[in-house]
Amino acid sequence: xxxxKLTVSYDGTRYQGWQKQQSTDNTIQGILExxxxxxxxxxxxxxxxxxxxxxxxxxxxxxxxxxxxxxxETKFQESLNLKLPEDIRILRAELMKNGFxxxxxxxxxCYEYHIDTKEKQxxxxxxxxxxxxxxxxxxxxxxxxxxxxGTHDFGAxxxxxxxxxxxxxxxxxxxxxQGGEVRIExxxxxxxxxxxxxxxxxxxxxxxxxxxxxxxxSALETGRREKAGFTAPAKGLFLKEVYY
Amino acid sequence: xxxxKLTVSYDGTRYQGWQKQQSTDNTIQGILExxxxxxxxxxxxxxxxxxxxxxxxxxxxxxxxxxxxxxxETKFQESLNLKLPEDIRILRAELMKNGFxxxxxxxxxCYEYHIDTKEKQxxxxxxxxxxxxxxxxxxxxxxxxxxxxGTHDFGAxxxxxxxxxxxxxxxxxxxxxQGGEVRIExxxxxxxxxxxxxxxxxxxxxxxxxxxxxxxxSALETGRREKAGFTAPAKGLFLKEVYY
Numbered sequence: 001x002x003x004x005k006l007t008v009s010y011d012g013t014r015y016q017g018w019q020k021q022q023s024t025d026n027t028i029q030g031i032l033e034x035x036x037x038x039x040x041x042x043x044x045x046x047x048x049x050x051x052x053x054x055x056x057x058x059x060x061x062x063x064x065x066x067x068x069x070x071x072x073e074t075k076f077q078e079s080l081n082l083k084l085p086e087d088i089r090i091l092r093a094e095l096m097k098n099g100f101x102x103x104x105x106x107x108x109x110c111y112e113y114h115i116d117t118k119e120k121q122x123x124x125x126x127x128x129x130x131x132x133x134x135x136x137x138x139x140x141x142x143x144x145x146x147x148x149x150g151t152h153d154f155g156a157x158x159x160x161x162x163x164x165x166x167x168x169x170x171x172x173x174x175x176x177x178q179g180g181e182v183r184i185e186x187x188x189x190x191x192x193x194x195x196x197x198x199x200x201x202x203x204x205x206x207x208x209x210x211x212x213x214x215x216x217x218s219a220l221e222t223g224r225r226e227k228a229g230f231t232a233p234a235k236g237l238f239l240k241e242v243y244y
Numbered sequence: 245x246x247x248x249k250l251t252v253s254y255d256g257t258r259y260q261g262w263q264k265q266q267s268t269d270n271t272i273q274g275i276l277e278x279x280x281x282x283x284x285x286x287x288x289x290x291x292x293x294x295x296x297x298x299x300x301x302x303x304x305x306x307x308x309x310x311x312x313x314x315x316x317e318t319k320f321q322e323s324l325n326l327k328l329p330e331d332i333r334i335l336r337a338e339l340m341k342n343g344f345x346x347x348x349x350x351x352x353x354c355y356e357y358h359i360d361t362k363e364k365q366x367x368x369x370x371x372x373x374x375x376x377x378x379x380x381x382x383x384x385x386x387x388x389x390x391x392x393x394g395t396h397d398f399g400a401x402x403x404x405x406x407x408x409x410x411x412x413x414x415x416x417x418x419x420x421x422q423g424g425e426v427r428i429e430x431x432x433x434x435x436x437x438x439x440x441x442x443x444x445x446x447x448x449x450x451x452x453x454x455x456x457x458x459x460x461x462s463a464l465e466t467g468r469r470e471k472a473g474f475t476a477p478a479k480g481l482f483l484k485e486v487y488y
Binding site: 059128 | 253254255335364365366368372
C-alpha cells in the first residue's frame, strides 16, 4: 500500500458539507470515495484534513488515501477528474511517505472569508461572498484582529460544546478591503467548529461598532459564546490551504 | 406614460438567452416582463438594448419600459428585485425623456471576455470564463486587435447571413493578462450576431499562431467567415455597458 495526498478544490454550494452521511449521497467526501473506488477498482477510505460545513468552499482541501500497487499520479488525477462533477476538482496528487495522514499530519490551515459590502449584492459573487451592506471601520476590525491573534482559549468562538481543549493559536489575520469587497484571511494551527465564521462575525461586529475592544477581551476571558459576534454564513468561507 | 431605463445584471448560465420565446419561459426578457407585470399591475413590454445568447452574462444590460402614472424609481426597483430570481438583478431604475429606447437610442456598447489559461480550470470561474489552457502570445493578440480596431465591414465576423450592412466601428480592444487569466474588452458602436465571440476566437488564434496578421487582413477584405477565427463559447462573455 502507498499513501497519496490529493489537493482538492470544490464549490460547496450544492453539497451537504464534507462529511459522508448515511442519509445522503450528496457530500464531498462521499462523492470523492465513489469516484476513487471507480478509478482504483476497490473501495478506498478518504481522510480529509477536516470537515467543511454545508456551503463552505475549498481552494485547497487535502485528503490522504492508500492505494495498492504503483499508480501514476498524473493519470490517476486525470482519470479521477473525469469521474467527478465539474464543481469538485483534484488539483494535485502526490505520493507521500507511509504514515502521512491529511488530518493528523497537518500543522496548520489557512481560511479566507469574502464579504460584499456593496449596497446591492453582485450577481456573480452571490455564491461566494456574504452580502453585508454596512459601513465597516477597518481600523477597528484590525484592532480586534490583533486582540484575537495569538494563543488563546477560543471557547467563546465555537457553536459546539467541546469536550477537549479549546486552546488554539492564530498566527495572523489579514484584512484587505477595496471596491466594496472585504477579504479576511486567517492562518492558525487549528480551528474549532464554526470558529472562522464566528471570528468573522466578531470582526464585522467590531467594524460596525456593535462590539467594543473590551467586549472582545471579555469573550476570550469568559469563554461565553454570547460575548462573541454572530456566526457569519457558510457561503463566504473558503478553506484555502492546509500546511504540513 | 413615462419612460424608464432599467440597468440589469444577470448570470446567463441557466437561461436560454435574452429573447422571449414561445417555446420556453426560461428567457431573461420573459422573466423580466412577468416580474414587471406583477409589480406594475398590468402587462409591460420590455425593450432590451439587444439580445444576448444563451449562457452570456450581463453586468449592465439596459432596457426601456413605459409605465403609467408616477412611480418611485427606488421603490419600483426594490419591489422588482424581490420578485426576480437572485441571478437577475436590477441595478438602477431611471426616469428618461419620452422617446428614449434602450436599443435605438444606444450609441455603443462595451463587452468583456474572460479566458482561463491555467492548466486546470478553476472551480470558481467555471461558469464565467472560457478554459483555454494554451500559451498565448499577447504581442500577436495586440497586433491583431489593432488591425480589427476601426471601421470595417465585419461580414466575416458573424454566424448569420445579414441582410443589412455589416459595417461597424470598433473604438478599441483592450487585452490584459495576468496569473493565468486573460481579459479582453471591446468597445464599439454596435456588434453583429456572434461578433464578439468570433473576434475573441480570432484573437486567440492569433495568440497561438494559428492565424497570421495576413489572415486577419484577408478576413476583413473577403468577408468570408472561414477566414476568421472560431466562435468562442458564450459563458466567457459579459455585456458590460451600453452607452447613450
